[in-house]
Amino acid sequence: MKRILITVVGGLLLVVLWQAGSALSASQPASNAIATIHAFTGRSDLVLKEVPSSESLPGVREQTFTTANGDSIFVVDDQHQEVTTAVMSVDGVQRRTTALTRDEALIAAQNFQHRARATEGLSLLAERLDDHGAAGTMYRFEWGERLGTQRALGLDRIAISVDSATGAVVSYLRVLPQGTTVNSEPTISAAMAKEIAAKAFGVPVVKDSIELDVWWQNNDRSQPQVLRWTVILEGENAKGTLPSNVSRGAFIIDAHTGLILETLR
Secondary structure, three states: OOOEEEEEEOOEEEEEEOOOOEOOOOOOOHHHHHHHHHHHHOOOOOOEEEEOOOEOOOOOOEEEEEEOOOOOEEEEEOOOOEEEEEEOOOOOOOOOOOOOOHHHHHHHHHHHHHHOOOOOOOEEEEEEEEEOHHHOEEEEEEEEEEEOOOOEEEEEEEEEEEEOOOOOEEEEEEEOOOOOOOOOOOOOOHHHHHHHHHHHHOOOEEEEEEEEEEEEHHHOOOOOEEEEEEEEEEEEOOOOOOOOOEEEEEEEEEOOOOOEEEEEO
């Protein structure tokens, strides 16, 4: 299964593969996780089977389950007994006579969010309508908590997709709420972070975006939290190695020390 890291840049949630890490063995019996999934879906008749997985985010214990025919998948955080990832089939769900409107889809996502016991008080960060061709269109909504005077994105984050043909939730992705242990006020300003990134970038910058958030050092939840700037840069590619002659890079910078924690090209 793919491993996902959520971060926000320019108001949009970006999906980035987590670095590889060995899964910690689950300590809870499968029956507990199945009960959690039944409550999450509102379907106590759902037949589930556990799928062994050797991949997990460092510092996290997870259990993965699929339905009997494999058309839906659920990941349960073993420590908190909460569903963190769900991809759900709409097979057998009655289609509507008219496609869902944006407002109807938002209400469906919010109702599901409440049923899943998601934290109240999150800000709606982004929304879009995705066209999946023969699979139809889906509305995607993304929420997160905002911290401090700079409105840093906190650790409580949710993304929900709703099928416009049926009104059913088809995907759910969540970073569970955690107490923030790092100062959410940056020592390094946004302008300073852009300067640090531009120097490392090495080519003239023609476009940039920046976002402040809290995450764990090295993507490992057993390690301390860090306040970080994520700077996305586009610049002229003098060597012309890309068809568009544009170079792109992302720089994750510690917002208290100015150190570059990670570079993505």
